[in-house]
Amino acid sequence: MTTKLLAILMLFGGSAFCQTEGVGIGTTQPRAKLEVAGDTRITTGLEIAVIEHLEDDETSTFLIQEQTNKIKALDVSNPTGAALGYIQVYEIYNPNEDWVLDFDTQVNATDFVLNAISASYDRELDIGSNASIPYYSAFIKNGTWHITADFPEANNRYPSELGTWTITCLIYSKDLSKQFGRIEIPMNNSSTGAATNPIVD
Template sequence: MKSYHAPAAILLILGLIANSSAWSQVGINTTNPRASLEVAGSMSISNSVEIGDYSGLNDADASTFLIQETNNSIKSLDVSNPTGVALAYIQEYVIEDPNLDWVKDFDTGIDAVDYVVIVTSASFNQELDLTNSAGAADNASIPFSSAFIKNGTWHLVADYPQAANIDETAMGIWTISTLIFSNDVSKQYGTIGVPMSGNSTGSAVSPIIN
C-alpha cells in the first residue's frame, strides 16, 4: 500500500476546521484567540479581503485611519485627537497692525516640502478709502489674499488693492484662515502651463482627473 503526505496547506485548513469546531475561535501562533480569528505575527495577503458586516461611522464616534509606512509597518491615525497628527489642519492667523491694510509677506514657517497651505478666507477690520491715484475714484477694491512658497516655506499675502485705511493711525487686523494638508495624504500634480494666446477663455487639453 502506498502512503501519501497531505500538502501543508491542506493540513493547516483541516487543523483550523478542527480547532474551530472545538473552541469556535481560531488562533494562529496563539493558544488564546480573542476573536473568531486571531493571527499573532505577520500576515501577507495577495488577493482582496472581503468584509461581510460593518457599521457606519456616527457623528459621536472617533474615526481612526491605518497608515502604512515605507518599512511596511502599520500606524493608527486618530484624527479625533486635537493634539495629534491629522489628515489636515485648520489654522487661523490674526495679523495685527500691518502697514495700513497691506501684508506683503508673512512667513508661516510651514515646510513646503511636507505640507500644502490653502487660504480659505480673509477679512480686515478697518474701514477703507480708495487711494488718490489717477482714476481711483472710478474703481472698487476687493480683498486679495493668497499663500505662496518662498525659500522653502509657505508665506501669506493680504491686501485691498488701490485702497487703504481711512484712519491711518488705527490698528488694522487681518484674520486669515488656512487649510493645511500633509503631502502624505494629498497628491501633487505639479504645475500646468496654460497658453491663452491673448484670449479670455480657454479649456484644458485633458482633465487631470477623469
C-alpha cells in the same frame, strides 16, 4: 474551517490556538474570529465585506499608507493627536496698514499642503474712486508656506488705527493628496479656452 485556514494553522504549529471564540496566531486569547499577533503580509489583496456605521460616541480612526509603505493609524477623535487635516486661523495684527507682503507660517512645504481658504480685514479703508477687491494667497518660499494679503490701491481710512487680518488655512499631509504640478495654458489673446486633457478621468 477552510483549506487555507487549515494550512495557516499547520504552518504556524504551536503558535496558533483554536478556541470556540476565534482563532489566534501568536496569541492564546483572540479577540476576533481570527487575530494575528505580529506582522502580517498580504500579497494578493484584502476584501472587507462589512463596515459598520460609526456612532457619534465611537472613536474615528483612519488608516493611511505612507510613502515608506507603512500603514499609520490616525485617531481623528483625539484633539491632540494626528489628523487627516488641520484648520489653522492666523490673526495677523498690526501689519503695514492693510498690507501683508510676506508672512512665513513655518509649515514645511515638502510634507504639507497649505490652502488659504478665507480672509477678512477689520478696518475701514480709504478706497477713493477706485474699486478694490482684497486678495490673499499662500505660496512656497525657502521650503515653507507663506501668506500674502492686501487691498490693492487702498489703505486704512485712519492710518493710525491698528488693523488685523484673520486668515483661515487648511493644512493637510501630502500623503493624502496627489500633486499634479503646474499646467501652462496659452490663451492666444482670447477670453475663452479649454484644457487639452482632463487632469482626472
